[in-house]
Amino acid sequence: MQALVNVGREATINSGRITETKKDATIVAAGDDEVEFFKIRKASYDQKTGLNLFDHERLVRAREAMILAVQVFNSPSMRFKAEVFTMLANVAWTYLMHEHYERKGVKIVGRDGRSLLLSQIVDRHDCPLSKGVKDNLRAMKILRDDVEHKLLGRADSKWLGLFQACCLNFDKAMCEIFGAQLTLSHELAFALQFAKLNFDQVTTLNKYEIPGEIDAIDARLREGMTDTQIADLEFQFRVVYTLDAVTKSRAHFQFVQPQSAEGKDIRNVLVQHKLADHLYPHKPGDVVKKVVEVTNAAFTQHNHTQAWRKFEARPRNGAAQPEHTNRDFCIFHAAHGDYTFSDQWVQKLVEVCSDAQQLLELKSFKL
Known part of the structure; x- marks a missing residue:
């Protein structure tokens, strides 16, 4: 009984407390249904994350929605990757921020019965997210709204950096607000796995013109943003590849940390190409x-x-x-x-x- 009661509790009880309870005649015994539900609830704790399906439903759903978004995007059999990813990612972030405000005592449901939209949350003065994260979420909303009404075609790879940043931002925000034990790094080693690169294929792909409607959406994602904001890794994730001087058969990619001295030098070359003034x-x-x-x-x-x-x-x-x-x-x-x-x-x-x-x-x- 003591072990069962202590499951999921930060402040545990000892056997003496159970004895006191048994001797206290003012405490009414629980019914059979209450005892059965208590056992079910205690069995619903995830030992790795500490989340309970009944007590932390929003956080459970938030994590699952982001995992589903990534799994769909990585699935070779799925064709509507950008469409499904943007919708599920929006659900994940909405649940996450609703839980944050609920714990702060902020009403998330208005008189009309509607809960706070993610677009409303990122515009709040008390939103705990950084500027780069907010910019990324606004871009994700534009894409999500457009996929409801338009066919985007095979444009998934064009916004891969936005999707990657969205995943990494989500994991970081969830861990900072609710605890590092909730990280998705155990389930998803890479937020969005990279396809095997073939330089000939990539070069050929880049020769094709981007459809006008895709270019128009892409322009809207960056409308009103400065070069510095666009270069923010929380808005759009980028990976720089360099090739080591080895034989062709042994050539491989080297990942450079963005915050390292080498990464900053590369960033200055690739991004800060305009005059300092x-x-x-x-x-x-x-x-x-x-x-x-x-x-x-x-x-x-x-x-x-x-x-x-x-x-x-x-x-x-x-x-x-x-x-x-x-x-x-x-x-x-x-x-x-x-x-x-x-x-x-x-x-x-x-x-x-x-x-x-x-x-x-x-x-x-x-x-």
Whole structure:
């Protein structure tokens, strides 16, 4: 009895508690049906994740929906990959965020009986997801809405990076909010498995023109986004392949970590190909002005200094290597010895200044 009661409990009981209960005449004994359901409920715990089919139904469904989305996409016999993936991924994310808000005490069902839509959730000020994740989910919604009304043809591989990022973002968000034991990494070694690559086939495929309707959808996915936002790995996952100098029979692919020094250098070549003045157009005073215009917050030049030091956007004055900046936010101009900032930096400060607690923490940061 003690072992059965303790299944799924964080705070376990000992045999003494059972004895106390038996001697307490005020406690009414459970009926046969209640005892039977109690046994069924206790048997429904997943020992690996700790989830219970009755107590954590949304999280169970969220994980299964994402697993199904990936399995369908990876299945060689399935033809409607993009269509099914976008719909199931939307279900997975909706269940996940509903569980988050339910635990926060936020009503997820309105007076009309409808629950919060995922598109409404990502626009909420208290949404715990990052900008890159939100951008990815907005792109997924565009694709999901279009597949309900149009035939997309064989365009699955065109949005593989979006789908891959969606899977990785989901696993990361679920683990951060509800615990690392819920990770899908045990069920899915790779979120979306890569097909065996043949350079001749890939080259031939890329020669074909993309249908106009697909190009139009693709343009809508990136509408209003900066180059930095498009390059965000949480928006669209990319893998860089390099070939080692070995014999043809032994040639193989090498995966480069995006955050490694080599990966950042490659990213600068592939993505940051425009002039620095175009990618980092804002001087410190311009940043302060733009943040104040958007948020109406009391944000000063001093607060901006606190911000770039707190978030390590750039090194301090007089640093031996002034060019060692966070390229997402800032760049050093050797010609005139100063720093300019990106649109992404402005957006980050807007998000910080829009949250009273974050703004207070920033202003409390010691230089």
